[in-house]
Amino acid sequence: SAVISQKPSRDICQRGTSLTIQCQVDSQVTMMFWYRQQPGQSLTLIATANQGSEATYESGFVIDKFPISRPNLTFSTLTVSNMSPEDSSIYLCSVVPGLARHEQYFGPGTRLTVT
Amino acid sequence: SQELEQSPQSLIVQEGKNLTINCTSSKTLYGLYWYKQKYGEGLIFLMMLQKGGEEKSHEKITAKLDEKKQQSSLHITASQPSHAGIYLCGAILGHSGYALNFGKGTSLLVTP
Numbered sequence: 001s002a003v004i005s006q007k008p009s010r011d012i013c014q015r016g017t018s019l020t021i022q023c024q025v026d027s028q029v030t031m032m033f034w035y036r037q038q039p040g041q042s043l044t045l046i047a048t049a050n051q052g053s054e055a056t057y058e059s060g061f062v063i064d065k066f067p068i069s070r071p072n073l074t075f076s077t078l079t080v081s082n083m084s085p086e087d088s089s090i091y092l093c094s095v096v097p098g099l100a101r102h103e104q105y106f107g108p109g110t111r112l113t114v115t
Numbered sequence: 116s117q118e119l120e121q122s123p124q125s126l127i128v129q130e131g132k133n134l135t136i137n138c139t140s141s142k143t144l145y146g147l148y149w150y151k152q153k154y155g156e157g158l159i160f161l162m163m164l165q166k167g168g169e170e171k172s173h174e175k176i177t178a179k180l181d182e183k184k185q186q187s188s189l190h191i192t193a194s195q196p197s198h199a200g201i202y203l204c205g206a207i208l209g210h211s212g213y214a215l216n217f218g219k220g221t222s223l224l225v226t227p
Contacts, residue, residue, distance in 0.1 A: 001160065031213050042203065042217040043158075058214075092157060096213045102146055102165070104205075104213060108157035 138204030
């Protein structure tokens, strides 16, 4: 399995500001994803983080609001821009280590509260 | 509409009892994942099923995939307080890619 860390683990931010969340994996992985879990809800995919190119966003999510970087095979960032209280959620990154094995592992999550 | 339906939504069982959680898809399944989430924390990978009829076990937890019914069941034998948490099923619903669609989860409480 892959060991995944996220920073910060939690934060409280004011509306209108931006927060960048980091996801670090202990080994090179093929695929990385970012999900959002709103209070009391299940997980929703935000985007696929592509190494060396622009992320692929799901319907309802746009790059201006959630810019994503993936400079290499072990690291990715998600920025939540111009935050509003509706952005209060847990943000999780996940990885698929390799295409031969399809297990998908999740990071511990970043709990964001926007006031 | 929800593509993955989990049942029941919540479950309270007495320690030592068996229980089953179901996950039904409205679309063809290309992979079915089971996770456990402690409240407010990340997801712990339990197991992944890909082939119809496949069955896997992890300690006292067993999951099966019924491809024809587009359904998976998670069975816990002799439940313990450590089994408490939210159980989530996730599935690959497209024939390419690895992104997961999730059910709403089943909240499990095990009482002494």
